Amino acid sequence: MITVMGAGAFGTALAVSLSRNGPVRLWAHDARHVEAMQRTGQNERRLPGVPLPTNITFCAGLETFSSEDTVLLAVPMQRLRGVLEGHRGVLSQARLVACCKGMELSTGKGPVQIVQEICHAATPAILTGPSFAADIAKGLPTALTLACADVRAGEALQQALTTPNLRIYRTSDTIGAELGGALKNVMAIGAGVVMGAALGDSARAALMTRGFAEMTRMAVALGAEPETLAGLSGFGDLVLTCTSEQSRNYRFGLSLGRNEAFDPSVTVEGAATARAVHEKAQALGLEMPITTAITGLISGELQVDQAMDMLLSRPLKEE
Numbered sequence: 001m002i003t004v005m006g007a008g009a010f011g012t013a014l015a016v017s018l019s020r021n022g023p024v025r026l027w028a029h030d031a032r033h034v035e036a037m038q039r040t041g042q043n044e045r046r047l048p049g050v051p052l053p054t055n056i057t058f059c060a061g062l063e064t065f066s067s068e069d070t071v072l073l074a075v076p077m078q079r080l081r082g083v084l085e086g087h088r089g090v091l092s093q094a095r096l097v098a099c100c101k102g103m104e105l106s107t108g109k110g111p112v113q114i115v116q117e118i119c120h121a122a123t124p125a126i127l128t129g130p131s132f133a134a135d136i137a138k139g140l141p142t143a144l145t146l147a148c149a150d151v152r153a154g155e156a157l158q159q160a161l162t163t164p165n166l167r168i169y170r171t172s173d174t175i176g177a178e179l180g181g182a183l184k185n186v187m188a189i190g191a192g193v194v195m196g197a198a199l200g201d202s203a204r205a206a207l208m209t210r211g212f213a214e215m216t217r218m219a220v221a222l223g224a225e226p227e228t229l230a231g232l233s234g235f236g237d238l239v240l241t242c243t244s245e246q247s248r249n250y251r252f253g254l255s256l257g258r259n260e261a262f263d264p265s266v267t268v269e270g271a272a273t274a275r276a277v278h279e280k281a282q283a284l285g286l287e288m289p290i291t292t293a294i295t296g297l298i299s300g301e302l303q304v305d306q307a308m309d310m311l312l313s314r315p316l317k318e319e
């Protein structure tokens with residue numbers, strides 16, 4: 001059986017899609033949220049308007065969990081460690097598929113690394129790539145990357161998670177897959193700033209292209225294959241998130257560029273991840289000027305015109 005931990009927009013959308021293959025268990029950390037979904041047949045908090053199929057069952061505990069189960073971890077990045085530590089006993093031998101995108105602020109680690117650290121005997125994997133929860137829930141065609149270092153386990157997960165509308169590609173490069181998803185959110189905030197501040201489509205294209213160069217530079221320095229960054233989990237998700245107002249990271253950037261307030265209850269993974277990436281780049285001695293500028297904009301240490309001056313006045317170089 002598949003268990004999805006995290007009844008946010010993405011976990012709920014995945015549960016809806018996977019319920020076409022068989023029964024799915026959807027876990028939420030808040031018992032009142034479980035009760036509300038049972039009562040209304042919807043996740044009104046995070047994915048309103050989507051009827052939840054009857055073969056999704058809801059729970060706030062994992063009493064009926066079997067070690068044969070596959071678990072999708074669809075919680076926000078900065079909550080992943082706490083969720084795993086709270087369920088270390090039951091999850092210790094399971095196939096654990098991280099579905100979050102980001103870098104932990106306190107350690108600079110990605111989701112697969114955190115799963116490995118806490119559940120040593122589990123099979124860690126990551127599901128990532130260009131996909132909005134609302135699109136998946138509507139059954140629109142979507143392609144994702146499943147990364148798992150254990151090739152046989154990866155093949156089994158690829159089969160189990162494919163649905164008529166969800167096409168899963170596979171790789172064993174977990175480092176590249178997790179970094180692509182983390183880093184593209186930072187660039188999406190930057191793209192939003194560019195558009196919010198009316199700097200133009202050309203400036204956004206420049207940010208996306210040079211941002212992709214930064215993403216690849218860091219990922220390769222940390223052991224990723226450049227081909228992974230060029231795939232769905234990197235380039236694909238960068239394009240989606242830097243160009244669509246469905247993206248919360250992009251919308252957050254738009255509000256920064258317009259000098260407007262942004263609802264703090266909305267999950268914006270790129271905000272904490274930008275700081276974590278900036279610190280890691282400094283520690284590794286990597287040049288990542290766009291990331292530095294975006295980190296400064298988020299913290300309020302830089303204004304848009306200062307960030308632009310900083311980027312445009314850098315010494316000229318070869319591409």
Ligand SMILES: NC(=O)c1ccc[n+]([C@@H]2O[C@H](COP(=O)([O-])OP(=O)(O)OC[C@H]3O[C@@H](n4cnc5c(N)ncnc54)[C@H](O)[C@@H]3O)[C@@H](O)[C@H]2O)c1
Pocket residue numbers: 006007008009010011029030046074075076077079082083099100101102131132133134266267269
């Ligand atoms: N929404 C999307 O379109 C989408 C698509 C792909 C990937 N993702 C990724 O999925 C992850 C989750 O995002 P989302 O969109 O589902 O978020 P969301 O904002 O819709 O929901 C977050 C959920 O996390 C829960 N939560 C908060 N604190 C928690 C805790 N301490 N323990 C357990 N659960 C807690 C909240 O109750 C909420 O249900 C993110 O890393 C995101 O990047 C999202």
Ligand SMILES: O=P(O)(O)OC[C@H](O)CO
Pocket residue numbers: 101129130131132185188237240241246247248249250267268269
């Ligand atoms: O809404 P965002 O910005 O978190 O983006 C959602 C997904 O990561 C897009 O692939």
